[in-house]
Amino acid sequence: MKIQISAIVGARPNFVKMASILEEAGRRSAFQCRLIHTGQHYSPEMSAAFFDELGIPAPDVNLEIGSGSHTAQTAGVMLRLETELNERRPDLVLVVGDVNSTMAAALVASKLGIPVAHVEAGLRSFDRRMPEETNRLVTDVLSDYLFASEPSGVRNLLNEGIPQERIFLAGNVMIDTLMRFRDKAAQTGVIERLGLQSGDYAVATLHRPSNVDGVEHLACMVSMLAELSRHLPVVFPVHPRTRERMERAGLTVSGLILTEPLGYLEFLRLISEARLVLTDSGGIQEETTILQVACLTMRENTERPITIEQGTNRLVGTDPQKILRAALATLDAPPRSLAPPELWDGRASGRILDILERSLGGG
Numbered sequence: 001m002k003i004q005i006s007a008i009v010g011a012r013p014n015f016v017k018m019a020s021i022l023e024e025a026g027r028r029s030a031f032q033c034r035l036i037h038t039g040q041h042y043s044p045e046m047s048a049a050f051f052d053e054l055g056i057p058a059p060d061v062n063l064e065i066g067s068g069s070h071t072a073q074t075a076g077v078m079l080r081l082e083t084e085l086n087e088r089r090p091d092l093v094l095v096v097g098d099v100n101s102t103m104a105a106a107l108v109a110s111k112l113g114i115p116v117a118h119v120e121a122g123l124r125s126f127d128r129r130m131p132e133e134t135n136r137l138v139t140d141v142l143s144d145y146l147f148a149s150e151p152s153g154v155r156n157l158l159n160e161g162i163p164q165e166r167i168f169l170a171g172n173v174m175i176d177t178l179m180r181f182r183d184k185a186a187q188t189g190v191i192e193r194l195g196l197q198s199g200d201y202a203v204a205t206l207h208r209p210s211n212v213d214g215v216e217h218l219a220c221m222v223s224m225l226a227e228l229s230r231h232l233p234v235v236f237p238v239h240p241r242t243r244e245r246m247e248r249a250g251l252t253v254s255g256l257i258l259t260e261p262l263g264y265l266e267f268l269r270l271i272s273e274a275r276l277v278l279t280d281s282g283g284i285q286e287e288t289t290i291l292q293v294a295c296l297t298m299r300e301n302t303e304r305p306i307t308i309e310q311g312t313n314r315l316v317g318t319d320p321q322k323i324l325r326a327a328l329a330t331l332d333a334p335p336r337s338l339a340p341p342e343l344w345d346g347r348a349s350g351r352i353l354d355i356l357e358r359s360l361g362g363g
């Protein structure tokens with residue numbers, strides 16, 4: 001009997017993480033995976049484009065929950081997923097990351113008595129104002145297998161009283177995907193299409209509610225990026241949440257190279273050859289660490305401290321003037337990176353599946 005896994009994805013970063021796990025599972029006879037898309041992200045450029053580029057099989061089920069309040073999204077996933085999991089009764093529900101779909105799926109599985117594995121467990125910003133922090137805490141407390149991407153994750157889980165035998169330092173599955181697709185990404189023509197010179201532009205992304213939901217702050221952040229663009233070209237792929245806020249506020253932007261959300265391969269090439277990346281994303285802090293590209297994180301905290309301790313990431317807060325000063329200083333003196341974080345070697349998915357195979361049997 002194969003080990004039946006229901007793998008849950010909902011939002012863009014989930015697709016990148018699950019891609020490598022599914023690819024690895026597909027090569028092993030021990031596993032049978034059923035892919036469940038909650039539909040949290042649904043626009044073609046936020047969802048289908050990633051499935052195509054990353055070779056993720058079409059979902060077996062799409063719960064089509066769409067956008068809504070946190071409660072509406074969480075409850076929507078729970079109601080629809082309960083029916084699906086009750087019918088299938090998999091041996092394991094596998095969740096990744098920290099989006100609403102992750103937490104909702106862990107809750108349903110736990111209530112049904114189905115074991116839960118959480119990939120990217122233990123990350124903590126210690127900032128409950130971030131919706132993802134609640135998602136991480138709830139998911140981890142409900143999980144039976146907790147796969148941490150960096151040592152801080154293991155420490156946090158132990159401090160919270162999670163039994164050691166449930167915790168595994170497995171490495172970073174997003175870096176598995178990066179390594180797998182790096183050469184292919186290098187063949188995309190995005191830098192040329194946008195009229196840029198390799199190594200001589202910045203890339204900015206903004207989508208955290210704390211940065212984009214307040215109109216005044218968002219306007220100041222965009223002005224700051226426009227100011228930076230007097231020093232070097234700044235590409236700003238605009239997340240749908242950010243675009244909606246900008247349009248609603250009637251914000252006009254000059255000087256920046258605005259794009260739609262980019263696909264995985266184009267974005268990977270873009271950040272690989274950037275002189276500087278400014279972001280409030282979690283995953284981009286990790287990707288720039290491996291790519292050895294200077295990254296300024298426009299947040300007050302990070303749940304990924306290894307990217308600062310060993311990587312090229314710097315926390316610069318959310319004050320636009322301070323960010324601009326830090327950006328200009330970084331152009332003059334780019335940070336050096338130390339050794340890549342432990343186990344960010346492209347083989348995290350394999351380690352995770354080894355552990356699940358040993359523990360859940362099958363054959």
Ligand code: UD1
Pocket residue numbers: 011012013040041042043044046047067068098099100101131132207240241244
């Ligand atoms: C979600 C995650 C966040 C993750 C991010 C990656 C939560 C709480 N947040 O934030 O952790 O970093 O995804 O992108 O789960 N929209 C579209 N098309 C889509 C999806 C969303 O237009 O396919 C628009 C809608 O206006 C929606 C808004 O974006 O209201 C926000 O989407 P939502 O999924 O609620 O949160 P994100 O900001 O994308």
